[in-house]
Amino acid sequence: MKIFVDFDDVLFNTAKFIQDFKRVFARYGVSAQLFNKSYVDYPIRRRGQKLKKYDPWVHFQKLQQAGIDSAPIENDIRALLSDTRRYVFPEAKRFLKTLGKQNIMVVSYGETKFQHFKIQNSGIAELTKKVFVTDRMKSSAIGKIIGKRGAQLDELIVFLDDRVEQLTNVKQKFPQVVTFLVKKRAGRYNDKKNKYCDFEIKTLWQAANRIKKIVSQQ
Ligand SMILES: [Mg+2]
The missing domain is CATH 3.40.50.1000 (HAD superfamily/HAD-like)
Incomplete structure (x- = not known):
């Protein structure tokens, strides 16, 4: 078998994880609007399939460019990712x-x-x-x-x-x-x-x- x-x-x-993930950004003053604007979901096309993937490190970069200090966000995200058992x-x-x-x-x-x-x-x-x-x-x-x-x-x-x-x-x-x-x-x-x-x-x-x-x- x-x-x-x-x-x-x-x-x-994953829904609960994303909720907590978004909360980290909100804690540092990133509005929902800015979160969505800077969120990049890369489309990957292979043999006609449309799949997407997300990279938070690109997200941090985009926020930095938008004038947000992303270092503490990155820190908290690393902490969140360090134990996902819950x-x-x-x-x-x-x-x-x-x-x-x-x-x-x-x-x-x-x-x-x-x-x-x-x-x-x-x-x-x-x-x-x-x-x-x-x-x-x-x-x-x-x-x-x-x-x-x-x-x-x-x-x-x-x-x-x-x-x-x-x-x-x-x-x-x-x-x-x-x-x-x-x-x-x-x-x-x-x-x-x-x-x-x-x-x-x-x-x-x-x-x-x-x-x-x-x-x-x-
Ligand atoms: Mg699934």
């Missing part, structure tokens, strides 16, 4: 422990220092076999594991994500993968299930039960 699981909004309460959903830890560390790999999008800090300091790596951070569609990271090593067709392979675009891409490339659309109440997106999503779940607990059921039927 191999379980590939997304990080943001699935294992990690943003991991409690049910995520239970989910990972129940299904077993050796079976689980995290696949996260956004190859930045920011994303690495966020994940590394969350404690998730200790509960999983491997963490991948990629700038490509997640199917390429998953393909490296199940493709090259020639996953047995009877092995259960699962992918959980809150973004339909990623689920669709994985299911199209690897139809044997069982795909779960995660729609947590605390999530930032509200993607609609399509034919490439095998299951829609609201809690990881539902996914764990479903996975156990599939295993028992094999």
Whole structure:
């Protein structure tokens, strides 16, 4: 069994993290308007896919240019990033422990220092076999594991994500993968299930039960 699981909004309460992240800027007098104006989300285009990523260090630079002393902001952001364990959903830890560390790999999008800090300091790596951070569609990271090593067709392979675009891409490339659309109440997106999503779940607990059921039927 191999379980590939997304990080943001699935294992990690990204909405709450962003709220606290924005609070740091507000504390030093950065208005919401200036925050948004200086926030740069780089579009990355690969083979027709539109993906974005954020780099706070570019953000600090932009603020500095706008006349804000960004040093104390950067300091507080570093402190926030130094321990992100409190943003991991409690049910995520239970989910990972129940299904077993050796079976689980995290696949996260956004190859930045920011994303690495966020994940590394969350404690998730200790509960999983491997963490991948990629700038490509997640199917390429998953393909490296199940493709090259020639996953047995009877092995259960699962992918959980809150973004339909990623689920669709994985299911199209690897139809044997069982795909779960995660729609947590605390999530930032509200993607609609399509034919490439095998299951829609609201809690990881539902996914764990479903996975156990599939295993028992094999
Ligand atoms: Mg996500």
